[in-house]
Amino acid sequence: MTMDDITCPQCKAMNQPDADSCNDCDSSLLVGKLTSLGMGVLPKGFVWEMRPGDLSLGRNIANDFVIPSNLIAGEQLQFVYHGKGFSLLDVEHKSRCTVGGRTVSDKTKLRDGVTIKVGVEEFLFNWSGDEAREVTRVDPFANHLQLMLGVVSEFHTSLNLQEVFNNAVDAVVRLTHTKRGYAFLVDVSPDGEMELREVAARRAGGKALTDDDPSGYTISQSIISQVVSGDEPIVIEDAGAQQVRTDTMRKFKLISVVCLPLVTFNHRTGKKRVMGVIYCDSPMPTGELPKHCRPTLQMLTQILTATIVKWQNYEKMESVFNAYEHTVAALEQELAGLQKDIETLQARVSEADGTNTIGPDEIQSELQTVNARVSSAVDSLNRLRETQ
DSSP states (O other), rough: OOOOSSETTTOEEEEEETTOTHHHHHHHOOOOEEOOOSSSSSSSTTTEEESSEEEEESSSTSSSSEEOTSSSOOSSEEEOOOOOOOOEEEESOOEEEEEETTTTOSSSEOOOTTEEEEEEEEEEEEGGGOOOOOOOOOOHHHHHHHHHHHHHHHHHSSHHHHHHHHHHHHHHHOOOOOOOOOEEEEEEETTTTEEEEEEEETTTEEEOOOOOTTTOOOOHHHHHHHHHHHHEEEEESSSHHHHOOOOOOOHTTOOOOEEEEEEEETTTOOOOOOOOOOEEEEOOOOOOTTTHHHHHHHHHHHHHHHHHHHHHHHHHHHHHHHHHHHHHHHHHHHHHHHHHHHHHHHHHTSSSSSSOOOOOHHHHHHHHHHHHHHHHHHHHHHHHHHHH
């Protein structure tokens, strides 16, 4: 799960999860780092910063450190912070991780300069902590790109559309430092009215948001309506500073709101359509988002929209295929019954002693029944053809 607000080791003040230095005492909050040795999907020299707090590593988007590899579990490792360093715990307990060449079975304290191996990935662990050794600041854009690789990997390996929505909301919540997020699809009612259908509700840390969530506030419908009626994203980092306040934001003291449209493009008509939105908010400011965060969000929504359309087409094809199988099975059964009835009719017509013969009127009636059943089978085939 992702890290909450972090406590400065020096003055114990609370800071944002991605802060580099303490707001109160200006001490560095970068207490360690993991540097990839380039043995797997991560490039050599790729760095993850470590701040004072528990951290997680795995394939899922909700982890602090995301590795887009099928050799890594959804949540593989936990880095447990204890004030003077980190201990490592293999969540899977399947001997996939080693520290300094030794398999991690129980919680293992990490020493500065030790090598961690998980799957085929290898990292050099460095700890600064009390020694106050400078930890080089990492370009946030590289971390965003790495997160995007994880998002794309999760989208492609998702087993169903629900997993796609959950991963997308988790990614936006993480990128924007908000506290919760939702995914909605836009349905059109028979009378032409647009209706929102909730398909995912998540809170920070990659967890499902339940109806009894203690947050106690609702979402800003006016912002969602504005995004649905147009097709432009709305990103409010600090409502007070940006002087943006809706009734819902004022009532429930929402400070930051991010609403992103999922836009499809009809190549035949040339028209755009908002098929859904990702909505995230928080009663706290997000802080000024990095300048590359908005294009990253745009890229994310484009990938998500394409993935949704792919899954919807797949589900439609699956539905047609299931209907085809059902129809074929019913037709096979019907044809077997027809064949049996025709054989019985032929036997009665050819009876020599006249005890079980059939007259012309009865033959006509039987043939009409057979014809009706054949026509029904043909209609079933035509209906199936029309759905393709």
